[in-house]
Amino acid sequence: MAVLLLFLFLAISTVSTAADDAFIGVNIGTDISDMPSPTQVVALLKAQNIRHVRLYDADRSMLLALANSGIEVTVSVPNDQLLGIGQSNATAANWVARNVIAHVPATNITAIAVGSEVLTALPNAAPVLVSALKFIQSALVASNLDRQIKVSTPHASSIILDSFPPSQAFFNSSWKPVMVPLLKFLQSTGSYLMLNVYPYYDYMQSNGVIPLDYALFRPLPPNKEAVDANTLLHYINVFDAIVDAAYFAMSDLNFTNIPIVVTESGWPSKGNSREPDATVENANTYNSNLIRHVQNNTGTPKHPGIAVSTYIYELYNEDLRPGSVSEKNWGLFNSNGEPVYKLHLTGAGTVLANDTTNQTFCVAKEGANPKMLQAALDWACGPGKVECSPLLQGQPCYEPDNVVAHATYAFNAYYQKMAKSPGTCDFKGVATVTTTDPSHGSCIFPGSGGKNGTFINGTSLAPSSNSTTSGCASQYIDSGGSLMSVVIIGVLAMSAVFL
Numbered sequence: 351m352a353v354l355l356l357f358l359f360l361a362i363s364t365v366s367t368a369a370d371d372a373f374i375g376v377n378i379g380t381d382i383s384d385m386p387s388p389t390q391v392v393a394l395l396k397a398q399n400i401r402h403v404r405l406y407d408a409d410r411s412m413l414l415a416l417a418n419s420g421i422e423v424t425v426s427v428p429n430d431q432l433l434g435i436g437q438s439n440a441t442a443a444n445w446v447a448r449n450v451i452a453h454v455p456a457t458n459i460t461a462i463a464v465g466s467e468v469l470t471a472l473p474n475a476a477p478v479l480v481s482a483l484k485f486i487q488s489a490l491v492a493s494n495l496d497r498q499i500k501v502s503t504p505h506a507s508s509i510i511l512d513s514f515p516p517s518q519a520f521f522n523s524s525w526k527p528v529m530v531p532l533l534k535f536l537q538s539t540g541s542y543l544m545l546n547v548y549p550y551y552d553y554m555q556s557n558g559v560i561p562l563d564y565a566l567f568r569p570l571p572p573n574k575e576a577v578d579a580n581t582l583l584h585y586i587n588v589f590d591a592i593v594d595a596a597y598f599a600m601s602d603l604n605f606t607n608i609p610i611v612v613t614e615s616g617w618p619s620k621g622n623s624r625e626p627d628a629t630v631e632n633a634n635t636y637n638s639n640l641i642r643h644v645q646n647n648t649g650t651p652k653h654p655g656i657a658v659s660t661y662i663y664e665l666y667n668e669d670l671r672p673g674s675v676s677e678k679n680w681g682l683f684n685s686n687g688e689p690v691y692k693l694h695l696t697g698a699g700t701v702l703a704n705d706t707t708n709q710t711f712c713v714a715k716e717g718a719n720p721k722m723l724q725a726a727l728d729w730a731c732g733p734g735k736v737e738c739s740p741l742l743q744g745q746p747c748y749e750p751d752n753v754v755a756h757a758t759y760a761f762n763a764y765y766q767k768m769a770k771s772p773g774t775c776d777f778k779g780v781a782t783v784t785t786t787d788p789s790h791g792s793c794i795f796p797g798s799g800g801k802n803g804t805f806i807n808g809t810s811l812a813p814s815s816n817s818t819t820s821g822c823a824s825q826y827i828d829s830g831g832s833l834m835s836v837v838i839i840g841v842l843a844m845s846a847v848f849l
C-alpha cells in the first residue's frame with residue numbers, strides 16, 4: 351500500500367505544471383445567421399463572468415472588441431491555413447504578426463490552437479503539423495511572447511485507442527510519427543495537450559452500454575462504477591475516463607509531465623428523432639455538472655487535484671452549421687443573448703452563474719401611437735430624470751433616429767433606474783417588458799450585461815459574419831467512440847465481478 355501511495359504521489363507530482371486553479375472557458379463559433387456584433391459578444395461574456403474564450407480563427411474585430419476586457423483568448427489557425435503555415439516559416443511569422451502581435455498586450459492572447467482535430471479532420475496536413483507549431487513558436491520567441499502564449503493543437507479523443515480501462519490507452523500508432531515530436535514540442539515549450547472530450551458521442555455510440563448517468567456526471571450505484579483493474583481507480587464519469595486515457599496514452603510514449611486542457615466539451619440541447627438524448631434537461635445537467643467538476647479542481651482519478659481547464663462547446667447555438675439538428679444546438683445562448691437553459695450552478699463559483707433569464711428590459715410596444723410615444727419619451731428624459739444623452743446626435747444610441755427606438759431606450763433606462771419595480775414599465779400603456787436585450791451595436795442598454803450601461807467602444811467594429819472553420823463535432827459520428835464503448839463493456843463487466 352505504501353508503495354502504491356508513493357507511486358501515486360510521484361504520478362501526481364509530475365503533472366504539477368497545471369496545479370493552478372482550473373478554469374471554465376467557452377468556444378465561440380460564428381456560423382450564425384444573425385451573429386451578434388463583437389461588442390455584444392463581449393458584453394455577454396462579461397455579464398456571465400466568462401474570462402476565457404477560444405476563437406476558431408483570429409477575427410480582427412473580435413480581437414479588438416476583446417481588448418482590455420480582462421478576458422483571456424485562445425486564437426486559432428483555421429485548418430485551411432495550416433498547410434501554408436506548416437510549409438513556410440515566413441507565412442507562419444506573417445500570421446503571428448498580423449493575428450497576434452498586432453493585438454497583444456491589449457488583447458490578452460494566451461494560446462494559439464494550430465488547426466482543429468487535424469489528424470482526424472485533415473490527415474493530409476498531419477506531416478506539416480509539428481512544423482507549423484514550431485514555426486509559430488519561433489515567431490513568438492522572436493517577439494519575446496513565448497512565455498505568455500502557448501502553442502498547441504486540439505485533438506479529437508478518437509486518436510486514443512483502447513480508452514477503457516484508461517490505463518491501457520494508447521495513441522493510434524498510425525500517428526506515432528506525429529505524436530512523438532508533437533509531445534516533445536509541448537514538453538520543451540511548457541505547453542499542454544489540447545483535447546476535445548465528447549461523452550455525448552461515446553454515449554450515443556455505445557448502444558446503451560454506457561449508462562446515461564455515467565456520461566452526465568450523475569451519481570451511479572457503486573456496482574455500475576467502472577473500475578480500472580490495473581490501477582484500481584474508480585471512474586464515476588466518462589469525462590474523467592477520457593482525460594485519464596489521454597494521460598496514459600502520453601505515458602505510453604514516455605511523456606508524463608504534459609498537462610491537458612480540454613478545448614471542447616458539451617452536450618446538445620436539441621436533436622432529431624434519432625438523437626433523443628439531445629435535450630435541454632441533459633444539456634443542462636451535463637454542462638452544470640461539468641462546470642462544478644472543473645471548478646472544484648477535482649482533477650481526475652489518475653491526477654486528483656490537477657487542473658483540467660475546459661472550454662465548453664459552445665457559447666451560441668449555430669443555426670448555420672450543416673448536419674443534423676443537434677449540430678446546431680450545442681450553445682448555452684441563443685444569438686440574441688438569451689440563455690437556452692438556466693444552468694444549475696448555485697454555489698459553483700461565479701462563471702455563468704449570472705443567469706440572465708430574469709433579465710428584463712422595458713421597450714416601446716409594437717404599433718404604439720407615435721404621439722403618445724413622443725410624449726412619454728419627453729416625460730422620461732425630463733421629469734423622469736433619465737440620462738438621455740446617449741440619444742443625442744453622434745452618440746451611440748442616436749441611430750436609428752426614430753421615436754420608437756429613442757422611446758425604447760428612455761423607457762428602459764427609467765425602468766432599470768427604478769429597479770424594475772412594478773408599474774415602472776407602462777408609460778400609459780405604450781411600454782412593455784421583454785427578456786430580449788434591445789442593445790444594438792455600440793448602443794448598450796442599461797440593465798444589459800449586468801452592468802449599468804457600461805459599453806465597450808466598438809462603434810467601428812463590423813460584425814464578424816464571415817466565419818471560417820468552427821467546431822468539428824460532427825466527425826465523431828463516423829469515427830471514434832466505437833472502440834471505447836467496447837472496452838467500457840469490458841470495464842463495466844469487470845467491475846461487476848470485482849465488487
Ligand SMILES: *[C@@H]1O[C@H](CO)[C@@H](O)[C@H](O)[C@H]1NC(C)=O
Binds near residue numbers: 422455458460
Ligand atoms: C493575461 O492573462 C495572464 C494569464 O492569466 C495573466 O497573468 C495576465 O495578467 C493577463 N494580462 C492582462 C494584461 O490582463
Ligand SMILES: *[C@@H]1O[C@H](CO)[C@@H](O)[C@H](O)[C@H]1NC(C)=O
Binds near residue numbers: 439443485488489492
Ligand atoms: C523561422 O523564423 C524565425 C524568425 O521568425 C527564426 O528565428 C527561425 O530560425 C526560423 N526557423 C527556420 C526553421 O527557418
Ligand SMILES: *[C@@H]1O[C@H](CO)[C@@H](O)[C@H](O)[C@H]1NC(C)=O
Binds near residue numbers: 473511522524525
Ligand atoms: C488509426 O488511424 C488510421 C489513420 O487515420 C485509421 O485508418 C485507422 O482506422 C485508425 N485505427 C483505429 C483502430 O481507429
Ligand SMILES: *[C@@H]1O[C@H](CO)[C@@H](O)[C@H](O)[C@H]1NC(C)=O
Binds near residue numbers: 603
Ligand atoms: C519508454 O521508456 C522505457 C524505459 O526507459 C523504454 O523501454 C521504452 O522503449 C520507451 N518507450 C518509448 C515509446 O520511447
Ligand SMILES: *[C@@H]1O[C@H](CO)[C@@H](O)[C@H](O)[C@H]1NC(C)=O
Binds near residue numbers: 642643646647648
Ligand atoms: C470537490 O472536491 C472534493 C475533494 O477535493 C470532493 O470530495 C468533492 O466530491 C468534489 N465535489 C464535486 C461536486 O466534484
Ligand SMILES: *[C@@H]1O[C@H](CO)[C@@H](O)[C@H](O)[C@H]1NC(C)=O
Binds near residue numbers: 399700705800
Ligand atoms: C453576478 O456577477 C457579479 C460580478 O460579476 C457579482 O457581483 C454578482 O454577485 C453576480 N450575481 C449573481 C446573482 O450571481
Ligand SMILES: *[C@@H]1O[C@H](CO)[C@@H](O)[C@H](O)[C@H]1NC(C)=O
Binds near residue numbers: 708
Ligand atoms: C427570477 O424571477 C423569479 C420570479 O420573479 C424569482 O422567483 C427568482 O428568484 C428569480 N431568480 C433570480 C436568480 O433572480
Ligand SMILES: *[C@@H]1O[C@H](CO)[C@@H](O)[C@H](O)[C@H]1NC(C)=O
Binds near residue numbers: 801
Ligand atoms: C454607472 O452609472 C453611473 C451613473 O450613471 C456612472 O457614473 C458610472 O460610471 C457607471 N458605471 C460604470 C461602470 O459605467
Ligand SMILES: *[C@@H]1O[C@H](CO)[C@@H](O)[C@H](O)[C@H]1NC(C)=O
Binds near residue numbers: 746807808809
Ligand atoms: C471610441 O473610440 C474612438 C477612437 O478610439 C474615440 O474617438 C471615441 O470617442 C470612442 N467612443 C466612445 C463612445 O467611447
Ligand SMILES: *[C@@H]1O[C@H](CO)[C@@H](O)[C@H](O)[C@H]1NC(C)=O
Binds near residue numbers: 812816
Ligand atoms: C464575406 O465573405 C464574402 C464571400 O466570401 C465576401 O464577399 C465579403 O466581402 C466578406 N465580408 C467581410 C466583411 O469580410
